[in-house]
Amino acid sequence: MSATTAAIGTEQPAPRRSRRRRIGARARTGMLLSYLILVGLALIYIYPFIISIAASFKTDAEATQDALGLIPETITFAAYERLFGDVPFPLWAGNTLFIATIVTIGRVFFDSLAGYALSRLRFRGRAFVFAAFIAILSVPGVVLLIPRFLILQQLGLYDTYGGMIIPLLSTAAGVFIMKQFFDSIPVSVEEAARIDGAGTFRTFWTIVLPMARPALVTLFILSFQGSWNELGHFIVSRQSPELNTLTTGVASLVSGQLGSGNQFPLQLAAAVLMTIPVAILFFIFQKRIMNTTAGAEKG
DSSP: OHHHHHHHHHHTHHHHHHHHHHHHHHHHHHHHHHHHHHHHHHHHHHHHHHHHHHHHTSOHHHHHHOTTOSSOSSOOOHHHHHHTTTSOHHHHHHHHHHHHHHHHHHHHHHHHHHHHHHHHOOOTTHHHHHHHHHHHHTSOGGGGHHHHHHHHHHHTOTTSHHHHHGGGSOOHHHHHHHHHHHHTSOGGGGHHHHHTTOOHHHHIIIIIHHHTHHHHHHHHHHHHHHHHSOOHHHHHHOOOGGGOOHHHHHHHHHHTTTOSSOOHHHHHHHHHHHHHHHHHHHHHHHHHHHOTTHHHHHO
């Protein structure tokens, strides 16, 4: 009896080990499939951008005949030379940088103020105002372009930097992001400042806003990207070529307003250059975007 029991006891670990090996093999297989799927999706998204880079170094004839080729037969910088020679690309880039900088600063400031007010201040109609912001999020931006154009004309802001900047200084999405983040910060962190006699704005500026750094970084990046890539509003808010931004300038290239022929290398070279600043910004701050609750947890 004892010998049989001992023999059975020594044989039991073997099935457990084989089961663990099967589970481990399944886990590795599942992880491998997950990585393959992610790599495939990444290639699907990156492939058009790679084509743009390759085509920007081709001649017009080669880009027309072999648009999807990844290796140019004759590498040429003619498209980039034309961008900084025949095409007012530096003017477009300067206008875009100027507008995007002011809009980004304005959105971060005003959206933070509005989000803090909706989160902390108790006033009549507060719930209605927040519901209105949510309702605005569901309205397609294209629907508001014509009313915005009419308002700018009536106020005398059409075809001016003011008309291009002021309507973009605040967004319902930015207010919503900041309001939700401020809700996650305990009210108790503001009590010490109020005991010391700090007012509402000082409490917001010195205590709460530094704790909202993750949300501010997210709002900063989204605001810069949105204003840098804005097209619809710039179409209805300006007419002069001197106020062209990168998006409206590249659109004029695509529509053939600045030359004849398909001009694929020229158009794609402009698209590649205008993508670089936003891509760099995302690579630098991507970890901060993903960690939008860090400030609230520390609080």
